Amino acid sequence: MFDLVDVIKSKSSAEKEKEVLTTVLFHQTEECKQLIEEAYRFEDIAAPSVLENQDSLIQQYVREENIEIVIVELNKSKSVMDDMHRISHLLPNSASVIVIGSEDSISTIRNLKSLGYYYVFWPISKQELIDFVRNVNENRNKNSGLGKGRAAKKVCVWGAKGGVGASFITAALSMELSKDKNSSCLVVEHNFSGGNLDIFLAVSQFKKREVSRGALANSLDETYALSMTRKIHEMLHVLALESNDIADHEMKDYVRTISENLSGQYNFIVEDLSSSANSLSDLTYVGQQADVLVLVLEPTVSSLREAAFIQAKMEELGSTTRCITVLNHTMHERSATVTVKDVEKFLNRKLDVVCPYEPQLGKWVLEGKAIFQEKQAISSSLNTLTSLLLGEAIKPKRDSIFKRLFRGQ
Template sequence: MSLPSFVSNSDEEIRDHVRQSDVEIALVELTDSLSVSEDMRRISHLLPNSASVIVIGQEDAISTIRNLKEMGFYYLFWPATKPEMLDFIKNVYDNRQRERGLGKKRIAKKIAIWGCSGGVGTSLIATEVSAQLADKHHAKCLLVDHDYYAGNIDILLKMENFQKKALAINSIDTDVDTTYAHSMTRKINDMLSLLSLTSEEHSTHELKEYTRSLEDLLNEQNNFIVSDLSKGGQTQVDYRYLADEVDTTVLVCSPAISSIRQLKKMSDWLAEKAPNSRQIFVINFTQPNKATVLSIDEVEVFLGRSIDIEIPFEMGILKHILDDGYLYNSRLSSARPIATLTSMIMGENVSKKVKQSKRWFFRK
């Protein structure tokens, strides 16, 4: 092991240091923290998944140990003597050498952006969330495109001369490794990459299964894996993926009756099949208010719970995107709900959503 280095416990310092260094063991000192679990949940995405992390704190609570263990972190209660601390670090290092211990459990959080109907802006929301996770929250993020033959994800990501990665027929039966998986992605910036496949020889089912295999290989290299599951890119195998793999499902609908009914159906299915998975409800107003028929109150009564995020209709969205802008850092009214959605995905505490000026958006 090399000699230890020290940095101030700030988001910027942590981010810059760990991205420029090969960190094996990180000690995070939180002896002045009011909530060790919450602070580590907030900064966990700044730490490389490959590092073993020891959190030092003064909370003498089983719940703290349990919460940190679930996140893949060790906990050292302070004060500790020098021999106790050295023994603790040595045990962590020994576990690391034997490929055991908590560090091996830290993989990317899987986020599914699920379109409850076509044309609800699923790809737009997926790209905005991914870009904001990388830019504003400094999280290593992989965006996964599940439209293998079309889509406008390149426009949303401001990419020029974009081509989906063509999958050769012989590679589908070949053992692949992390290096190959990386070669199948397209780098957007240092913190964001895109996995977008296509093939003239393979079925959608084969491409879907192969995409999942590449995802698994890239798990430890990313803090978040965001799947763009627009309506046109959904297949039956995605339902099992939502139930077994996904940490948070963002269900996106429009104010249309059919879209809201599908959201309700998906939410009930997830509640039964994946009761521990988080659900976030997003309603995206893709048309002017006068073109819709339901009130938000009626929508929430039907769903049996409140809508988490409301993205208002705006005429200027398309022009802003075509002018190479992202919504999350714009002055458009859609910026705030997108930022709130990203914060919710991060697990941050957010204030109750701000409704539009009137509770009644639509008239029957």
């Protein structure tokens, strides 16, 4: 006998078992969009969210939703690697990323793999695509595959000497990355007995986490590591520790172990290496472990000599760490003992960023202003630094800081 109730129950059960792969597609062509939507429908998989491949849409969407798989179409791209480098900071490390492109190149596959991204060559059939997506999802469930190996970019901000503004640059860079560029950041403090990083980050009633010697013997996991950080806002955390009975070199090793455990949680780890707390072993660490070194100096002879030493040491180490030089005018340009030309000649390279002297800077910092958002010359310099770090094109300025500093010199 035909039982309508059984049929309805059976249908309801089937609907509950519908396969779900939480996916978002950022597409460039209607053809790719149509194929992926049809493939998901044909296999009765929950439809992916679909948006145009625009940086602003990627930036907005992936942080607001809990995404497991991100598909990025780059069939119209002139360089798949360049485009993925440009948007990598927008993608959460927790998501598996599949890139679809028309570049039939082993080097493209290899380079994307090194970044922790999968690559699919276009054109592709619907069945091949679904099989690939399911394989990626299976890897996620097993906690294996490329997504597992994607780690934060490590940026070390090094002060050529004390007082050149390394902590200020660290704070400004991490604030712009997290607030304006929507990239998750962990700021790591390497000063274990003071420092002003909390002031530059506009954090009130800041207290570093106390560490006892017994903690060094404990095993570290991601949960414990997260408990040692302080949340500034959703996209920015700080790791700042102190101890009364642990030597600085032991604390540095401990902090680096913690940050390594958190590497998969952030797009960037920005380390504040102010000169007063640095050593040659720190420089070796930067040369071997950092992706980017932001070398901050001021226009004085002593600062310039130290910067040249650091640059030479990096070359001696054979380091592949990318170096961005920042000349920070902590005094009025007229009081500088060396000029921009002097610095570039002595370092035998062009300066990447020049921060002009700003007499109101201290006041703005104490007022809690986000300097990178202000319409000031120093704000423009900070924006340039962030853009250089991200590989963004630098917009030419009608009256550049370089021209201003060269006048009368």
